[in-house]
Amino acid sequence: MTISLVFLAVLMLVFGGWLFSHSINVRPWEAQSEATPAEGITNRASHLPLYFTAARVGLVVFLAVVTAVFALTISAYLMRMEMGPDWRPLPTPGLLWLNTASLVLGSVALQRAWAAAKKGNDQVLRRCLMLGGGLTIAFILGQGVVWWQLHDAGYYLAGNPANAFFFLMTALHALHLLGGLVAWGRTLRKVQRGASAVEVRASVELCALYWHFLLLVWAILFALVLST
Amino acid sequence: MAEHGQESASYAAAGDLEEMELVHPRTFIGKYIWSQDAKVIAIQYGLTAMAIGLVALVLSILMRLQLGFPGVFSLIDPSSYLQYVSMHGMIMVVYLLTALFLGGFGNYLIPLMCGTRDMAFPYLNMLSFWFYLVSVLILVAGFFVPGGATGAGWTLYPPQAISPGTPGADGGVLLMFVSLIVFIAGFTMGGLNYIVTVLQARAQGMTLMRLPLTIWGIFMATVMALLAFPALLVAVLMMMCDMLLGTSFFMPEMLTLGEQSAHEGGSPLLFQHLFWFFGHPEVYIVALPAFGIVSDILATHARKNIFGYRMMVWAIIIIGVLSFVVWAHHMFVSGMNPYFGFLFATTTLIIAVPTAIKVYNWVLTLWKGNIHLTVPMLFAIGFIFTFVNGGLSGLFLGNVTVDVPLADTYFVVGHFHMVMAVAPVLVVFGAIYHWYPKITGRMLDDTLGKIHFWVTFLGAYAIFYPMHFLGFAGVPRRYYAYGETGYIADSVQALNAFISVAAIIVALTQLIFFFNLVWSYYRGRESGPNPWQATTLEWQTAHTPPRHGNFGERLPVVYRWAYDYGVPGAKQDYLPQNMPPEEVEAASDDAEADGEVRP
Incomplete structure (x- = not known):
């Protein structure tokens, strides 16, 4: 704990x-x-200072809740590792690195989309927004392939607590990304229907911040899996 | 110049709030079913919570029937008894008290007391209620699946919760898990709203230190709930994996019904850590709103400012923080390093300090106050008694050496029912008597209210005081029947019968309360806008009950804190938070003039 x-x-x-x-x-x-x-x-x-709009504060509070979920999962991971003699670390498929790269790029793309929204550059905004979402979908699909690879190699979910935690943590993380993709999809639809950059600026900003946060969470989870 | 720009911008922000777009529904369904108005959502929450609370009340009576008169009622068999115990606990703690205090009172009072038109995210707020309703329905569905509801206790400890042989291990417990997940999702939506609204949408002049303590209590409880419920979420998710996917997070290797289980190496202790990391803060999630509401009721009905306002705020925050580092005192008998136990005993006893500060401040608020023994006031004073009594037995249990012999006896049942069941429920009643006039525009009947209070208050003592003795006598909790034991005296049975009779009387008295709620809605005396002459903003609305948008044309502007009662020289003895200083001066000049005229 x-x-x-x-x-x-x-x-x-x-x-x-x-x-x-x-x-x-x-x-x-x-x-x-x-x-x-x-x-x-x-x-x-x-x-609060003017910078904190209701939506931003709402996002920050929500991120605190999500952090609690992952902090507790990691706590459980570390405690369970100590508790049973049956913990056998699983290999880290190389694909995970590729996935990580695509999530990083997705985050960068959304950051650029946010910058474009601030400048009112509709073209760049649309392109970066689509790119960011696409890379994230690629990440989630990639995680699915990693699951399949591990399963194929005999590292079943129920086989070992290390496997179980790996599947649980990646699933939780992917679910949070999927939730983010819903917000992203709504923003993208607005853009496709011709909303100007100013109108969607706030939504793009929230998406970008959420993505950076989930990238950080993934970095921590990945480091945890690599180091134990 | 830059500063000027900043200043005008902050006004623009305030202006934004004022012009916050409200959804204006036209149809009945839009107004009362799919409503985005926090007040309607509050009532939806409240009614749902009370309905499911009644189910839990019936369950407790069924338990008492078995304990008081064993074997007389043949419909209660051992496994259904365990199901009653489990469902009663879970419903009361999570689905009644948490939902009623935060979803019910939180939704009603936060926008009104902070002086805003609605919650920050009304749509999310609506969704929060519907998630809650679905979670309640899933929970109730547990009674009707094959095998019935879970009988694992509200703590849902593995391995027994999901092992064959435990009632509801097939389907009931799964529904409980799903219901909890839905509840937590719904609560998170509501909780975001409560926090952001308190932080962002307060009226002009409503600084943090001018907030009524009710809001402080609800705010801090929400912060805690948002950080504590994830622990339950994680624990429940992991247990679902153990149950459905065959993982071994919590499930150890064991023989069940003569067969080797498929699990190995899991740790039930890990679950206990996660569960109580949620479970202990949960006690204070229920208690802190009660603390806040009691403070406001006491100040209003004793016509005196709350003693030590700042200390009260800080006590709420310190209790909130400390409650996250005491969880393992629920696990003293689960086996732990003695130093670890010592640490948690210490933190547990330390939490008594801010709590005692609050109790002293309540009593000092009453000291030399102009005490009106109205029904809400009776409940508030009843709360102080009950909370102190329950809290003191908590000091016993917080010590490892005392806890070990008393663990899993009726002493524990007596303790936690006094401190976190009866005490907050008394506040729920007091709060309903206090705010009912604002919600409906009519007063609840006073005589019925007083009968309700005295029977409930004295009855609660008749029920839970003797349980402490049962605990000393070593009577274990959660048992369907005691069978042949050498150490349980025959007189225990007589005491149990007495408790059961008292419990049935108290339960029936609640019918008076529900009758009062319905009857007063149609026939109650008209209350006027501010029957208790209270200072807080919800009593200063243009209409009673407040209409959509809460306040009239303009939002209130706040000039002072919420506790200006018994003000010398004021025309009335209180100053509403939004009364401008000019009016106060004019009123006190008038009063002085009156004084001069009088001989």
């Missing part, structure tokens, strides 16, 4: 620190002094 606790501790430290800065020296029970009656109204200091 160490991993989960570290994650929680970091999260709570940030949250607590932010809260502390907004509650220390605040005396809500004191009546507003007459000289500055308006201050209480105009002082939006304790509201």
